Amino acid sequence: SQQGEEDPQALSIQEGENATMNCSYKTSINNLQWYRQNSGRGLVHLILIRSNEREKHSGRLRVTLDTSKKSSSLLITASRAADTASYFCAVGAGGTSYGKLTFGQGTILTVHP
Amino acid sequence: GAVVSQHPSRVICKSGTSVKIECRSLDFQATTMFWYRQFPKKSLMLMATSNEGSKATYEQGVEKDKFLINHASLTLSTLTVTSAHPEDSSFYICSASYRGAETQYFGPGTRLLVL
Numbered sequence: 001s002q003q004g005e006e007d008p009q010a011l012s013i014q015e016g017e018n019a020t021m022n023c024s025y026k027t028s029i030n031n032l033q034w035y036r037q038n039s040g041r042g043l044v045h046l047i048l049i050r051s052n053e054r055e056k057h058s059g060r061l062r063v064t065l066d067t068s069k070k071s072s073s074l075l076i077t078a079s080r081a082a083d084t085a086s087y088f089c090a091v092g093a094g095g096t097s098y099g100k101l102t103f104g105q106g107t108i109l110t111v112h113p
Numbered sequence: 114g115a116v117v118s119q120h121p122s123r124v125i126c127k128s129g130t131s132v133k134i135e136c137r138s139l140d141f142q143a144t145t146m147f148w149y150r151q152f153p154k155k156s157l158m159l160m161a162t163s164n165e166g167s168k169a170t171y172e173q174g175v176e177k178d179k180f181l182i183n184h185a186s187l188t189l190s191t192l193t194v195t196s197a198h199p200e201d202s203s204f205y206i207c208s209a210s211y212r213g214a215e216t217q218y219f220g221p222g223t224r225l226l227v228l
Binding site: 100105106 | 117119145147154155156157159162204206208210214215216217218219220221222224
């Protein structure tokens with residue numbers, strides 16, 4: 001299975017602090033993506049990093065990918081209460097499964113004002 | 114851009130009835146749509162992948178006759194839960210992508226409660 005496993009399952013921080021979430025996977029990937037889900041809602045795409053990339057930035061988000069360790073991390077800097085949500089990593093397959101995503105278990109982030 | 118809608122957002126039905134959920138891409142042509150199921154505080158489980166004009170490809174363990182998927186146009190896919198039972202109660206989410214895209218655009222989800 002390519003399912004990502006995320007760590008920690010839950011993270012509680014104060015506004016202004018940084019939040020780091022980790023994701024590990026089992027097989028080779030085409031890309032790895034991070035999504036955010038507010039409670040009871042759909043998912044919003046945050047960032048995509050390809051298998052040949054090591055780091056990517058988007059605003060307050062920083063994603064790293066270590067294919068040798070089959071792991072990725074998402075860093076949210078200077079967190080805000082509005083960042084409170086569940087965050088999922090999703091591995092994108094190649095070949096005949098191109099376009100399919102396998103999601104990790106998610107990290108529930110709570111940012112206290 | 115890349116907005117996906119789902120209807121209804123919430124549905125309550127009696128055991129044994131069938132429920133249809135619609136997924137629409139509002140501003141792009143979705144060559145592929147995906148249907149997921151999500152249990153409370155859990156991850157998304159891919160149920161099936163549908164390409165416009167083709168039969169859906171179901172993931173292992175998902176009953177084709179139970180969860181009927183139709184993707185008749187480039188902007189609409191439907192999931193019909195047939196003869197629903199309480200164990201089918203869940204949050205169903207669709208997503209859509211266009212040809213060659215790696216990113217999926219998600220609908221807001223449909224919460225199904227079967228009594």
